[in-house]
Amino acid sequence: xxxxxxxxxxxxxxxxxxxxxxxxxxxxxxxxxxxxxxxxxxxxxxxxxxxxxxxxxxxxxxxxxxxxxxxxxxxxxxxxxxxxxxxxxxxxxxxxxxxxxxxxxxxxxxxxxxxxxxxxxxxxxxxxxxxxxxxxxxxxxxxxxxxxxxxxxxxxxxxxxxxxxxxxxxxxxxxxxxxxxxxxxxxxxxxxxxxxxxxxxxxxxxxxxxxxxxxxxxxxxxxxxxxxxxxxxxxxxxxxxxxxxxxxxxxxxxxxxxxxxxxxxxxxxxxxxxxxxxxxxxxxxxxxxxxxxxxxxxxxxxxxxxxxxxxxxxxxxxxxxxxxxxxxxxxxxxxxxxxxxxxxxxxxxxxxxxxxxxxxxxxxxxxxxxxxxxxx
Numbered sequence: 262x263x264x265x266x267x268x269x270x271x272x273x274x275x276x277x278x279x280x281x282x283x284x285x286x287x288x289x290x291x292x293x294x295x296x297x298x299x300x301x302x303x304x305x306x307x308x309x310x311x312x313x314x315x316x317x318x319x320x321x322x323x324x325x326x327x328x329x330x331x332x333x334x335x336x337x338x339x340x341x342x343x344x345x346x347x348x349x350x351x352x353x354x355x356x357x358x359x360x361x362x363x364x365x366x367x368x369x370x371x372x373x374x375x376x377x378x379x380x381x382x383x384x385x386x387x388x389x390x391x392x393x394x395x396x397x398x399x400x401x402x403x404x405x406x407x408x409x410x411x412x413x414x415x416x417x418x419x420x421x422x423x424x425x426x427x428x429x430x431x432x433x434x435x436x437x438x439x440x441x442x443x444x445x446x447x448x449x450x451x452x453x454x455x456x457x458x459x460x461x462x463x464x465x466x467x468x469x470x471x472x473x474x475x476x477x478x479x480x481x482x483x484x485x486x487x488x489x490x491x492x493x494x495x496x497x498x499x500x501x502x503x504x505x506x507x508x509x510x511x512x513x514x515x516x517x518x519x520x521x522x523x524x525x526x527x528x529x530x531x532x533x534x535x536x537x538x539x540x541x542x543x544x545x546x547x548x549x550x551x552x553x554x555x556x557x558x559x560x561x562x563x564x565x566x567x568x569x570x571x572x573x574x575x576x577x578x579x580x581x582x583x584x585x586x587x588x589x590x591x592x593x594x595x596x597x598x599x600x601x602x603x604x605x606x607x608x609x610x611x612x613x614x615x616x617x618x619x620x621x622x623x624x625x626x627x628x629x630x631x632x633x634x635x636x637x
Contacts, residue, residue, distance in 0.1 A: 269361035271299035273308035275545030286624030297321035342368035376401040384546035384568035386413030407568035431623035437556035446533040460534030462550040465496030476586035542567035556614035560606035578610040
């Protein structure tokens with residue numbers, strides 16, 4: 262089976278890593294994969310190209326594959342792709358973003374025998390606009406990241422049941438493995454070894470409900486002076502959203518901001534936590550960071566927003582709350598006062614990640630869907 266994956270961006274955006282990870286995992290399952298992406302990144306390093314090569318994939322750079330519509334360059338891409346597909350036939354085309362989806366749709370227009378697959382990274386489903394209606398009506402298989410999105414897109418676009426499939430988002434559970442990183446990350450952040458550490462991985466933006474988390478932490482610290490908060494991320498509103506409120510609440514000494522970290526530094530930062538918190542989906546609607554926290558064996562407290570309820574098994578691998586300061590305080594305090602339950606939840610979280618969110622199970626599922634689609 263030979264599949265061409267298309268990714269119309271040159272930036273390391275939310276879907277970039279999941280798309281490349283899927284390609285690698287499918288390759289491990291015996292699927293012949295080609296990956297085409299945008300070649301131009303201006304003066305900066307093209308992280309999609311470099312990351313593909315680091316994974317042993319030499320990307321196809323013969324197309325513009327711009328993130329946003331461009332009448333001339335998209336037209337040229339359609340023409341070049343038609344010619345490319347005549348010379349190099351594929352069993353399937355698999356798209357990941359709107360513009361590569363649209364280019365593929367036009368390139369395949371008037372041809373027969375090459376099914377079109379689309380991965381969605383919208384946890385609540387696509388916006389019910391004309392563009393997505395046109396794209397999805399001519400898509401043979403849509404891979405949905407949540408059951409919420411599957412229900413929404415089925416109803417919003419009138420799709421048949423065989424046109425959609427629920428495929429949970431996957432992460433590299435071998436990379437996010439408890440104990441893989443050695444060293445005392447807490448010490449480097451100035452956190453006492455015996456502290457109760459609550460962590461969140463998110464950009465500091467005004468809509469991310471940091472005010473609720475900080476209010477909960479202020480009350481928690483009154484009752485548990487050894488409680489600390491680690492924020493993994495950055496944001497243009499960092500001062501307004503976190504630094505100034507923490508200072509006004511007189512908990513600044515208990516709030517630790519790592520800034521943007523990646524690679525093993527991200528793994529180490531999560532390892533320093535006792536529990537994780539996730540309040541609202543960000544630019545990645547599939548909430549990949551939430552699954553990474555679970556994979557590290559950390560119980561996860563989430564707000565019931567977006568698809569977060571589907572990621573955590575309430576009461577087993579974490580707790581689902583309404584996201585208010587009072588609810589967050591209650592959940593964080595409960596796990597802080599009950600180390601045995603916290604540890605049991607952590608083990609369940611790791612087991613859940615290995616069973617449901619690992620790369621190999623996702624690839625096997627997608628390969629089976631490919632085979633079923635080709636058979637149909």
